[in-house]
Amino acid sequence: MNNYLSDANWLEFEKNHVWHPYAPLEGALPPYPVKSAQGVYLTLEDGRKLIDGMSSWWSAIHGYNHPILNQAAKAQLDSMSHVMFGGLTHRPAAELAARLVSLTPEPLEKVFLCDSGSVSVEVAIKLAIQYWAAVGQPGKQRMLTVRRGYHGDTAGAMAVCDPETGMHHLFTQILTQQFFAEAPSVVRDEDWQDSDIANFRSLIETHHDQIAAVIIEPIVQGAGGMRFYAPEYLRQVRGLCDKFKILLIADEIATGFGRTGKMFACEHAGISPDIICLGKAMTGGYLSLAAVLTTAEISRTISANPPGAFMHGPTFMANPLACAIANASVDLLLDSPWQERIPAMTEAFANHLQPCLAWDGVADVRWIGGIGVLELEQPVNLTSITRRFVDKGIWARPFGRLVYVMPPYVIDDKELETLLSALTQTVAEEFMG
Numbered sequence: 001m002n003n004y005l006s007d008a009n010w011l012e013f014e015k016n017h018v019w020h021p022y023a024p025l026e027g028a029l030p031p032y033p034v035k036s037a038q039g040v041y042l043t044l045e046d047g048r049k050l051i052d053g054m055s056s057w058w059s060a061i062h063g064y065n066h067p068i069l070n071q072a073a074k075a076q077l078d079s080m081s082h083v084m085f086g087g088l089t090h091r092p093a094a095e096l097a098a099r100l101v102s103l104t105p106e107p108l109e110k111v112f113l114c115d116s117g118s119v120s121v122e123v124a125i126k127l128a129i130q131y132w133a134a135v136g137q138p139g140k141q142r143m144l145t146v147r148r149g150y151h152g153d154t155a156g157a158m159a160v161c162d163p164e165t166g167m168h169h170l171f172t173q174i175l176t177q178q179f180f181a182e183a184p185s186v187v188r189d190e191d192w193q194d195s196d197i198a199n200f201r202s203l204i205e206t207h208h209d210q211i212a213a214v215i216i217e218p219i220v221q222g223a224g225g226m227r228f229y230a231p232e233y234l235r236q237v238r239g240l241c242d243k244f245k246i247l248l249i250a251d252e253i254a255t256g257f258g259r260t261g262k263m264f265a266c267e268h269a270g271i272s273p274d275i276i277c278l279g280k281a282m283t284g285g286y287l288s289l290a291a292v293l294t295t296a297e298i299s300r301t302i303s304a305n306p307p308g309a310f311m312h313g314p315t316f317m318a319n320p321l322a323c324a325i326a327n328a329s330v331d332l333l334l335d336s337p338w339q340e341r342i343p344a345m346t347e348a349f350a351n352h353l354q355p356c357l358a359w360d361g362v363a364d365v366r367w368i369g370g371i372g373v374l375e376l377e378q379p380v381n382l383t384s385i386t387r388r389f390v391d392k393g394i395w396a397r398p399f400g401r402l403v404y405v406m407p408p409y410v411i412d413d414k415e416l417e418t419l420l421s422a423l424t425q426t427v428a429e430e431f432m433g
């Protein structure tokens with residue numbers, strides 16, 4: 001391969017031609033070029049090394065350039081990187097399904113493998129609608145969710161993101177109008193009050209004959225505001241879904257694979273959804289891959305009724321390369337001491353973040369599992385705060401009033417100390433002058 005662009009001008013070209021997520025094409029602060037990544041470190045083109053606080057958006061849980069994941073990728077490349085999944089199958093897909101069936105709560109046992117988190121949300125919504133059509137209740141087509149959620153960027157997913165703060169209000173007119181309950185606000189079961197779920201309950205009581213499914217992020221609402229809520233809320237949601245014959249979709253794309261301290265966040269509440277969406281950390285951050293698991297009953301009902309198949313099938317469904325890496329990543333996780341590392345992270349968050357609550361400009365601090373959050377009173381200046389992070393040798397990507405980290409699980413105590421000290425010091429400099 002010959003380079004099209006010279007060492008001197010590739011970045012200039014990039015800046016003028018390549019979109020970045022939720023950013024203007026020619027943004028105020030150009031993105032930082034990364035040359036390589038290893039363990040918890042990102043190495044920039046200019047040689048600076050940054051401790052990664054983001055796990056590349058929840059995904060790189062084992063750190064970067066991991067020899068075991070590299071080996072799995074190379075081995076799979078040498079046999080096949082992709083074949084169509086229509087009429088064909090392969091061992092990596094079966095192996096991944098076996099792992100997911102064994103890890104996720106019962107009775108989830110039928111697996112749909114697709115390309116990305118957003119697509120898995122579309123699949124989950126379509127499964128729910130098709131199920132009710134199959135049992136002769138085609139009127140059940142709408143979704144009920146809670147405010148402050150985030151479920152992805154495609155149309156079906158956008159329609160269940162928070163309608164005001166969800167970044168998608170421009171598209172409201174073309175989206176299905178779904179039902180939104182007030183966001184859960186009680187954080188701990190000890191503080192539980194029935195009033196927290198009153199609005200949700202009244203929506204379900206009024207509209208249950210139109211509702212196919214409830215979709216919700218269990219325990220942690222991620223990109224919609226990094227909010228945590230009480231397991232009791234989720235238990236009550238499960239109970240109401242059962243009572244009113246509504247399916248429950250758990251969007252565990254961010255929370256899955258250990259991030260909240262449990263393998264899946266549903267385990268905090270001891271509940272099991274009818275449909276679960278997984279993504280992000282599933283390949284350890286190597287490739288885009290997502291999965292939807294559902295029950296035998298739902299799968300059987302869909303297959304046994306017209307049109308006799310679930311109506312979805314992306315080109316890169318169950319991509320073998322991604323499946324092989326996911327298998328290695330899941331095994332690596334299970335073989336690792338993640339159940340000790342995550343509480344160690346939680347403790348470090350408590351030590352570093354708790355004192356910040358006393359600072360002017362800090363509205364709240366919170367942490368759960370491997371997620372630490374500083375909520376400020378004012379939105380951050382992204383350009384200036386990012387510069388300070390990079391100058392101090394760390395990588396974090398705040399949004400709005402939220403500065404947060406979810407480091408790779410392999411981060412050691414010293415690196416975590418450096419990351420959190422630099423993070424809080426930066427916030428102090430930005431907001432307290």
Ligand SMILES: *Cc1c(COP(=O)(O)O)cnc(C)c1O
Pocket residue numbers: 116117118119121150151152153217222223251252253254279280
């Ligand atoms: C990231 C995310 C999605 C969307 O996943 P993509 O892979 O970005 O399409 C959906 N739901 C939740 C909870 C997420 O965190």
